[in-house]
Amino acid sequence: MWFAGIDPTASPQTPSGVCLLNESLEIVFLGKCKGDREILQVLQNSPEPLYAVGIDGPLQPPHELQECCFRDDPPTCSHSQTTPYKGRYCEYLLTKNGFRCFPTSKNSFARRWIWRCFQLNQRLQKAGFTTLEVYPTATRKILFPQIRGKKQRRSTREALQQALRQTGVRFPAGGNVYSHDELDALLAAYTVLLLWQGKTVAVGDPQDGYIILPAITLRFPDV
Numbered sequence: 760m761w762f763a764g765i766d767p768t769a770s771p772q773t774p775s776g777v778c779l780l781n782e783s784l785e786i787v788f789l790g791k792c793k794g795d796r797e798i799l800q801v802l803q804n805s806p807e808p809l810y811a812v813g814i815d816g817p818l819q820p821p822h823e824l825q826e827c828c829f830r831d832d833p834p835t836c837s838h839s840q841t842t843p844y845k846g847r848y849c850e851y852l853l854t855k856n857g858f859r860c861f862p863t864s865k866n867s868f869a870r871r872w873i874w875r876c877f878q879l880n881q882r883l884q885k886a887g888f889t890t891l892e893v894y895p896t897a898t899r900k901i902l903f904p905q906i907r908g909k910k911q912r913r914s915t916r917e918a919l920q921q922a923l924r925q926t927g928v929r930f931p932a933g934g935n936v937y938s939h940d941e942l943d944a945l946l947a948a949y950t951v952l953l954l955w956q957g958k959t960v961a962v963g964d965p966q967d968g969y970i971i972l973p974a975i976t977l978r979f980p981d982v
C-alpha cells in the first residue's frame with residue numbers, strides 16, 4: 760500500500776511539497792512540484808495504487824459559505840456565517856485543543872491559499888484519487904512533542920527527520936535536510952498511513968468536514 764501527502768502553496772507558480780510513502784515506511788518521492796500538473800504527474804506515476812492523498816489545507820468551505828466567498832478578492836457575494844466561531848467546526852475544535860490553525864473564513868488573509876486547496880482537491884478527486892484533510896503541524900506536536908522551535912529552522916528540521924527515522928521512516932540516501940514544505944508533505948503522507956493502520960481520529964462533523972490526526976483524546980467544549 761502507498762500513501763501520498765501534499766503541502767500546497769497559495770499559487771501554482773510556487774512549488775508545493777509532495778511525498779510518496781509506502782507501507783514499509785520507505786520514502787519513494789520527497790520533493791517539490793510546481794503547479795497541479797506536476798503534482799498529478801508524481802501521483803499518477805506511483806508504481807502502486809495510492810490508498811489516499813493527505814492535503815495540508817481545507818478541502819471545503821464552512822457549511823454556510825460557498826466557494827465564491829474565497830474565489831474573489833475581496834469577496835462580492837452575500838454569504839455569511841452565523842456560527843459563534845470563524846471558519847469550520849473542525850478548526851474550532853483544533854484551536855480549543857491547543858492546535859492553532861487558520862480558520863477558513865471569508866475575511867481570511869489566506870483566501871488565495873484556501874481557494875488553491877479547494878481547486879487542487881477537486882482536480883485530484885476528478886483524477887480518481889481519494890483525498891483527506893490533514894494537519895502536519897498537529898501531527899508533529901502529537902507524535903513528537905519534544906521537538907520545539909519554528910519549523911523553518913534547520914535545527915528543527917534536522918530533529919524532526921531524526922525522530923521520523925527512529926519511528927522507522929526510511930529517507931533517501933544522501934543525508935539531505937529537507938525543507939519545511941517537504942517535511943509537512945511527509946507528515947501528511949505519514950498521517951494517511953496511520954489512518955490505514957487504524958491509529959487516527961477524525962476531528963470535525965459532516966457539515967464542515969473532518970481533519971485526520973494521529974490518535975489523541977480531544978476535549979469537546981461547548982460552542
